[in-house]
Amino acid sequence: MSLTLSHYLIFSTLLFMVSLGGIFANRRNLLVVLMSLELLLLSVNTNFIAFSKFIGNVDGQVFVFFILTVAAAEAAIGLAILVMLFRNKRSLEVDDLNELEG
Amino acid sequence: MNPELLQQILFYLFGAFAIGSGMAVVSIRNTVYSALFLVFCFFNVAVLWLLLEAEFLAIILVLVYVGAVMVLFLFVIMMLDVKKVTKSQLKSGYTRAALLIAGAMLVELLMLFGYRMQSQLPSDELIRQGTEYSNVTEIGLAIFIDYVYPFEVAAVILLVAIVAAIMLTIRKRPENKQIDASKQIHVNPADRIRMVSMEAEKGQGEES
Numbered sequence: 265m266s267l268t269l270s271h272y273l274i275f276s277t278l279l280f281m282v283s284l285g286g287i288f289a290n291r292r293n294l295l296v297v298l299m300s301l302e303l304l305l306l307s308v309n310t311n312f313i314a315f316s317k318f319i320g321n322v323d324g325q326v327f328v329f330f331i332l333t334v335a336a337a338e339a340a341i342g343l344a345i346l347v348m349l350f351r352n353k354r355s356l357e358v359d360d361l362n363e364l365e366g
Numbered sequence: 367m368n369p370e371l372l373q374q375i376l377f378y379l380f381g382a383f384a385i386g387s388g389m390a391v392v393s394i395r396n397t398v399y400s401a402l403f404l405v406f407c408f409f410n411v412a413v414l415w416l417l418l419e420a421e422f423l424a425i426i427l428v429l430v431y432v433g434a435v436m437v438l439f440l441f442v443i444m445m446l447d448v449k450k451v452t453k454s455q456l457k458s459g460y461t462r463a464a465l466l467i468a469g470a471m472l473v474e475l476l477m478l479f480g481y482r483m484q485s486q487l488p489s490d491e492l493i494r495q496g497t498e499y500s501n502v503t504e505i506g507l508a509i510f511i512d513y514v515y516p517f518e519v520a521a522v523i524l525l526v527a528i529v530a531a532i533m534l535t536i537r538k539r540p541e542n543k544q545i546d547a548s549k550q551i552h553v554n555p556a557d558r559i560r561m562v563s564m565e566a567e568k569g570q571g572e573e574s
Contacts, residue, residue: 281468286392288464313420320493333520337527344534
């Protein structure tokens with residue numbers, strides 16, 4: 265039995281759930297939340313490429329290209345905001361960042 | 367060894383590494399190790415993409431993510447000097463809820479694969495291309511013919527990201543000797559030099 269589309273879909277589902285659980289459960293460090301977001305996008309990209317290859321249409325890979333671009337921009341801005349936050353609060357704990365909560 | 371078996375072994379090996387290092391990213395205490403495990407995970411997923419014959423994107427993933435984004439992450443982690451986290455990254459109360467939600471979604475998605483999409487999935491065989499097929503050419507043609515405007519928009523997004531990141535993190539230091547160019551241009555000679563007419567003084571006989 266060769267590798268089927270389901271192999272890749274199940275792999276990316278597992279990766280997605282690991283990173284989603286990381287985002288939900290993580291309360292200590294905002295950096296790790298950002299990294300989990302990157303993992304999330306990675307698993308979605310894997311889905312895109314798998315479908316693109318098994319259907320035989322290159323558009324999915326072009327989508328991945330754009331997602332990678334936007335994710336890089338997001339990472340840069342997210343890290344910049346993180347640096348500002350750390351300068352102002354001297355902490356990156358998610359539980360400390362509750363000013364908007366009132 | 368036949369190529370099918372080899373492919374499967376590679377898939378399971380690198381897939382297991384990717385998911386294992388993904389778990390390490392979200393659960394390990396030290397943030398630097400977390401980032402390094404994320405690099406490892408990206409690398410493994412790039413290998414999976416290579417198995418899917420998406421060479422261009424696999425190489426882009428390694429170059430852009432491992433080479434640029436993760437270095438940025440590591441740079442920020444080391445610059446911020448986050449105090450040592452003694453307890454685990456995960457807080458027990460939230461962990462239980464997170465595991466519950468993630469597990470429920472996982473079961474739902476797997477059920478979806480198992481029952482609903484069985485008939486709608488595309489063919490089970492990867493569509494293999496000949497040796498003269500070039501992944502880069504294909505993607506290049508798609509980007510520069512069908513997706514030219516999205517491509518330009520992506521460039522603008524990157525530019526905005528650069529400007530935003532620099533504007534957010536720049537700060538005026540008091541010891542900075544940088545000159546304000548606008549002020550410099552608008553300087554008038556009259557503001558700085560005062561012409562004084564005075565009598566020439568007789569020297570005292572000594573010259574310095």
